[in-house]
Amino acid sequence: MASLHSNRGAKRAREARAALGHTREGPLPDLLQVVEREGDAHVVLLDLPEGVAGAFIAKPGCPLLFVNGDQPISRQRFTLAHEFGHCRMGHASVVDEQIAISGKLRSPKEISANAFAAEFLMPKDAIAAWGRANVEGPATLEHVVLLAYEYGVSAQAARYALETAKVIDSKRGDQLDAEIAEEVHFEVAPRLGLEPLDDDLVDACTHLPRIPAALEGRAFGDFLVGAIDADELAARVGHDPGAVREMLTALKLDRLVPTAAG
Structure with missing residues (x-):
């Protein structure tokens, strides 16, 4: 059952989507553009110290969202959404190690920021509709990978989204977790001929360090x-x-x- 803090984070993500002019019917058009151009935050991509995934720096008049540009792109997207969650919820400056982004810290603010990121990237309503349109019978690892590629997230994040949207139950989720842990999902995308999501963040992380135009x-x-x-x-x-x-x-x-x- 979702906690008070995760419910709060998801609610704030829904509010953020609405405030920025985006429905809950599918993926955001381009996460980096949405965060900077519409969300009035400033994104910095650096090769951060080992173990650090990102950070939110509550600099007055210039909120900064740091992302470790040396990590896999799907992880960078989730980190960026997580730090944007800290920003939208008015949290104090925080440096997030990977364990925070992975949901292994039980801090209320980190729980809220993770829930914000999940809902901001993969709205529950959209994932439920995706499941109705694409899943007949028990969901397979192929479904997980298809969803992950469509939304530009990791297989694990897609798996969690399917359970949150009640497309799968916890028992099936555990079975899919085992397949993901064995890295079977890496074999699926080539077999299905899937192409990774291409967006501004992909381009930005190939030109590190990256700072927002306002600071150049x-x-x-x-x-x-x-x-x-x-x-x-x-x-x-x-x-x-x-x-x-x-x-x-x-x-x-x-x-x-x-x-x-x-």
């Missing part, structure tokens, strides 16, 4: 890509280096950008 050519943008360190940032913005380093630490940027330590 600015001191803070140069800092984020590692072109300058904390002292050089302080000099360019005309502030005391110690105060700048304190600000970077408060924003948790010292855990994301090596040059933050100065």
Whole structure:
């Protein structure tokens, strides 16, 4: 049974889709465009430290969503939606290790952000309709992979979405989990002739580091890509280096950008 926190996250995702002009009838047209152009957040793709999947930095006037651009693209999409959830729900700055994105932390905020990501990417109503249109009898691993490729998510995320939408029950979900754990799903896509989803995030992660257009050519943008360190940032913005380093630490940027330590 879904918890209060997961229900809250899913509700906020439905509200976000509606506020940004998107129905709950299918995939978003392009996640990166939706988040930046319509959601007023700013996405940074970096090769983040080991174990770090992403982060939400609640910088006043410029909310930053960090994604580890070295991870599989399906994982990046879920991470981006997760960090956007933190942003939309007004959470404080947070650096998310992979265990948080994988749902292994029971923090209320992480549960809510994961539920937001799942519903924002794969609305329950859309998945239920997909199941009615595509699944006759017990769902198979082929169904899971077809759904995953259509929505640009991992097989595991697609499997969870099918159970959330009641297309499958928990017993069938466990059986599919076992097949996914054995990596059988990697054999399915080539056999079905499926092509991966192509979107702006695919292009962006091939050109790391990636910062939003609003920060290009600015001191803070140069800092984020590692072109300058904390002292050089302080000099360019005309502030005391110690105060700048304190600000970077408060924003948790010292855990994301090596040059933050100065």
